[in-house]
Amino acid sequence: MQPSAIRSTSRLVVVSVLLVTVSGCWGDSADSVKPRTRPQDHPSIESTAAPEQQSGAPGALRRADLPELTAEVIADAENLVMGSCSRCHAPLPPDALPRRAWEKAILAMDGLVDEWGQVGATTEEIAIALHYYEKEAPEELEYDQNLPEQDLYFETVELTPSGLESERIPAVSDLLMLGGDRGPSEGILVSELRSRRLMFLPYGALEATELVPYMGSIDFNYPASLSHVDFDGKGKLDILVSSIGGMNPSNEVEGGAWIIARSDRKMAAFQVGGALARACALEGADFDGDGDIDLVSCAFGFRGPGRLVWLENIGGRFIPRELDKRDGFVATVLEDIDGDGDIDIVALLSQHHELLMQFTNMGDGVFEPKVLLSFPHAAWGSSDLMGVDIDQDGDRDLIIVNGDTLDDNTPKPIHGVRWLERSGDQYTTLHEILLLPGCERAAVGDLDGDGDLDVVGAAFFPQLPPDDWQRWDSVVWAQNLGDAKSWQVRTLEVGNPVHSAVLLDDVDRDGKVDVILGNYVWLRPAGAPSARRDYLTILRRTN
Numbered sequence: 001m002q003p004s005a006i007r008s009t010s011r012l013v014v015v016s017v018l019l020v021t022v023s024g025c026w027g028d029s030a031d032s033v034k035p036r037t038r039p040q041d042h043p044s045i046e047s048t049a050a051p052e053q054q055s056g057a058p059g060a061l062r063r064a065d066l067p068e069l070t071a072e073v074i075a076d077a078e079n080l081v082m083g084s085c086s087r088c089h090a091p092l093p094p095d096a097l098p099r100r101a102w103e104k105a106i107l108a109m110d111g112l113v114d115e116w117g118q119v120g121a122t123t124e125e126i127a128i129a130l131h132y133y134e135k136e137a138p139e140e141l142e143y144d145q146n147l148p149e150q151d152l153y154f155e156t157v158e159l160t161p162s163g164l165e166s167e168r169i170p171a172v173s174d175l176l177m178l179g180g181d182r183g184p185s186e187g188i189l190v191s192e193l194r195s196r197r198l199m200f201l202p203y204g205a206l207e208a209t210e211l212v213p214y215m216g217s218i219d220f221n222y223p224a225s226l227s228h229v230d231f232d233g234k235g236k237l238d239i240l241v242s243s244i245g246g247m248n249p250s251n252e253v254e255g256g257a258w259i260i261a262r263s264d265r266k267m268a269a270f271q272v273g274g275a276l277a278r279a280c281a282l283e284g285a286d287f288d289g290d291g292d293i294d295l296v297s298c299a300f301g302f303r304g305p306g307r308l309v310w311l312e313n314i315g316g317r318f319i320p321r322e323l324d325k326r327d328g329f330v331a332t333v334l335e336d337i338d339g340d341g342d343i344d345i346v347a348l349l350s351q352h353h354e355l356l357m358q359f360t361n362m363g364d365g366v367f368e369p370k371v372l373l374s375f376p377h378a379a380w381g382s383s384d385l386m387g388v389d390i391d392q393d394g395d396r397d398l399i400i401v402n403g404d405t406l407d408d409n410t411p412k413p414i415h416g417v418r419w420l421e422r423s424g425d426q427y428t429t430l431h432e433i434l435l436l437p438g439c440e441r442a443a444v445g446d447l448d449g450d451g452d453l454d455v456v457g458a459a460f461f462p463q464l465p466p467d468d469w470q471r472w473d474s475v476v477w478a479q480n481l482g483d484a485k486s487w488q489v490r491t492l493e494v495g496n497p498v499h500s501a502v503l504l505d506d507v508d509r510d511g512k513v514d515v516i517l518g519n520y521v522w523l524r525p526a527g528a529p530s531a532r533r534d535y536l537t538i539l540r541r542t543n
Contacts, residue, residue, distance in 0.1 A: 052248075052463060052523050061110035063103060066127035073124075077132040084125040088112070089352040089378040094136035096379045101410045102133040105379070108407075112303065143413045143437060146476055149490040152448060153543045154515070157206045158534035161199070169194070170535040171247075172518030175503040176226035179237035188505065188516060189214060189239070190536070191223035193247060198223060199535075201516075203509050206540060218269045220258055221245055229284035231259055231293045238262050242282035242297060245275075249302045255279040257297055257311065257318070273297070273318035277305035285334045285343040288312060288365050296334070296345055301327035308332075308347055312365065323359055323367055327351055333387035335396060338425045346398060348385040352378035356385075356400065356420070358427075372427055373400075373420065379408060381415060383440045388419075390444065390453055391484040395422045400430075403439030405461040411437030411472060411497075417457050419484065434478040434489045437461075438497055445504030447513050447541070452480040456492070456515055458499035462522035466531050470495040475502075475515065475539070498522075498533050507538060515539035 073080065085091040097105060106129050109121045121129070160168055171193035178200070180186035187202040190211070200214040221243035231238040238261050245254030255276045260269045273295065281298035287310055288294060295311040295318060306327030311318035328351030337344045338360060345359040345367065354375040359367040375382065381404035387396040403415040416435035420427045433455050440460035447454040459474045475493035480486075492515065501518030508514065517537040522530045 061107050061123070061126070063107070063130070065123065066130065067124050069124075069127055069131060073128060074131065077128050077135075080125070081129050081132045084121055085129065087119065089354075090374075090376075092133075092377045092379055094133055095138055095141070096377055096412070097133075097137060097408055097410050098140050099134055099137040101408050102137055103130060105408050106130040106133065141410070141413055144435065146473060146489045146491045149477070149492055152541060154492065154539040154541055157538040157540050159201070159211050159536040159538065160534040161211055164535075168532040168534055169521040169523070169529045170519050170533060172501055172520060172535055173224050173244075174226045175501045175516060175518050176228070176239075177503065177505055178239075179228055185505070188503065188507070189226055190518065191220070191226050191241065192535070193222050193224070193244070196220055196222055198226075198241070201507070201536065203507060206508050206538065209507070211535070215260065215267060215269055220269075221254070221256065221271075222247065223258075224255075224278075224280045225282060227281075227283050229293055231261060231284065233293075234263070236262050236264070240282045240284055240295070241269075242276075242279040243271075244278045244280055244300075246278070249278075251277070251302050251305050253277045253305050255299065257282050257295055273311040273320060276309070276320075277301040277307070281329075281331045283332050283334050287343055287361060289342055289363070294318075296323075296332055298329035298332060298347065300329060303327065308345075308349075308359075310345075310367075321365060323347075324349075324357070324369065326353060328353055330383060331385035333385055333396075333398060335387055346372070346385070346387075348382050348400065350380075350382040350404065354378055354380040354382055356398075373430065375402070376414075379410075379412070381405065381407075381412065384442060386442075386444065388444045388453065390419050390455075390480075391421065392452065397422045398427060399433075399442065399444060399455070401439060401442045401457070403436065403441075403457075403460065405438050405440075406463065409461070409464060411459070411461050411464075413437060415439045417442045417455055417478070431485060433487055434476055436473060436476050438472070440500065441502045443502040443504045443515075445513050447477055447504060447515070448479060449512065452482060453484070454478060454480050454504075455487075456502055456504060458502040458517055459497035460500050460520065462498045462520055462530065464497070469497055472497055474499065475517065477515075492539060496533075496537075498531065499537070508540060512541040512543075514541050 082091050173193050174191045176189040177185040178189045190199040196219045198214040223241045224244040225242045227240045228237040241258040243255045253275045255278050256271050257273045276299040278300045279297050280300045284293045284295050292313045294313045308324040308329045309320045330350050331348045333346040342361040344361045347357045349355045356373040358372050381402045383404045384401035386399040388399050390397045398420040400418050415437050417433040421429045436457040438459040438461040439457040442457045455478045473491045474496040478487040478489045498519045499517045500520035503516040519533040
């Protein structure tokens with residue numbers, strides 16, 4: 001996209017969603033979450049005022065606490081590192097991170113114990129690893145940049161709820177095309193963490209379209225994801241909301257699963273299945289074949305309480321059934337992979353595991369796990385998974401995204417979007433679509449209107465200093481050249497890596513697909529925002 005092709009419209013001041021979003025984050029410290037009450041002329045809600053913390057942040061161990069290494073140990077450092085690291089995960093190659101990032105990554109290993117009971121690293125092993133990786137790592141990672149888009153033109157439209165124009169510290173977590181009464185989508189549903197509420201963007205001319213509350217009286221306890229399912233079998237898509245239960249990484253089990261039941265006359269929201277540890281994804285299907293909808297949740301956890309769990313619907317009560325006890329599951333795809341008439345589960349496991357798993361439904365509530373892919377190393381940064389028939393051959397392939405930087409503050413040249421081809425009842429070949437450092441989220445759609453499916457990747461590393469952002473692409477699109485095996489990647493935006501969600505949809509109903517981006521502002525240690533951004537950024541296609 002040429003700079004001249006992006007015209008910034010005057011920011012739309014939209015209807016208040018009655019939110020108090022004084023401050024908060026993807027990770028506020030758990031002991032600092034306090035209720036804050038709105039002035040009495042509006043409904044009161046809870047908000048948070050605390051700085052962000054990243055997962056994987058080191059604890060009390062410092063470099064000065066590490067023991068001195070002998071010459072003999074230093075000479076054998078590589079072998080010792082390979083042995084100690086492999087107790088819990090595949091050892092990382094030294095070029096997975098730049099030299100400056102290894103201290104934080106290595107010190108964070110202090111006190112960690114594998115889920116299967118492996119012995120954690122000793123301080124001597126940590127000292128050896130730090131010496132080895134700092135010695136072998138490159139000073140900087142090498143990155144490639146894409147050319148700017150030349151053929152498609154966009155104007156940038158920003159949306160912020162009325163009353164929050166001066167603050168502009170959003171924490172959008174997900175976007176969903178909301179199914180209407182007769183099938184077609186009726187607008188875009190937005191989940192927002194700081195307000196703990198949902199918002200809705202109806203379709204229409206963006207100069208007049210307003211962002212409005214959606215079930216504004218309901219506190220969804222930090223809503224992290226949105227999805228659809230016809231829960232009651234009446235033909236109208238209901239809404240599933242996962243709640244993460246807090247902003248900062250912790251072992252508190254305070255999240256959960258919500259169902260918004262929609263009928264022609266009313267909507268009702270209710271929580272099901274009890275508390276879950278930082279539930280970040282929720283999907284629904286009839287897993288046990290008894291005619292009602294069960295749920296599957298990615299309870300991401302932190303260091304212990306996370307798990308992948310299906311919630312069996314027994315007469316309206318949802319009973320948790322554990323599929324895998326590891327922390328770090330981030331997304332699932334539900335599909336009858338083996339063609340036996342029941343629904344199987346594909347799940348993406350991040351943290352240091354970095355696996356793509358299939359849980360084959362064997363009937364009677366029994367699932368058989370197997371590994372589909374083992375990603376190259378523990379700093380891969382898996383972040384999202386979608387089921388899409390990207391090659392349009394009649395079955396759904398898997399779109400896999402990696403770009404998490406919250407553990408090590410490092411946008412990596414290996415980050416991006418890939419697709420795993422399905423052939424019959426097997427997933428076979430992994431294909432690269434685009435590379436984008438910090439590519440936390442991606443969206444699929446026909447952006448250029450030529451009949452095939454393109455992919456847009458969005459970068460998310462708001463915790464890094466804003467002064468450094470200008471050297472990074474923040475939105476790119478991969479043009480499908482016809483067979484989903486060949487792609488041309490071009491840059492749509494530079495220097496704004498705050499996009500925590502992305503969706504492709506024709507927002508203004510002019511027949512051209514637009515790029516909708518949810519934004520997230522990071523808070524500094526003192527609680528001040530590192531930048532100011534609007535809640536939604538829309539790249540509206542104009543040609």
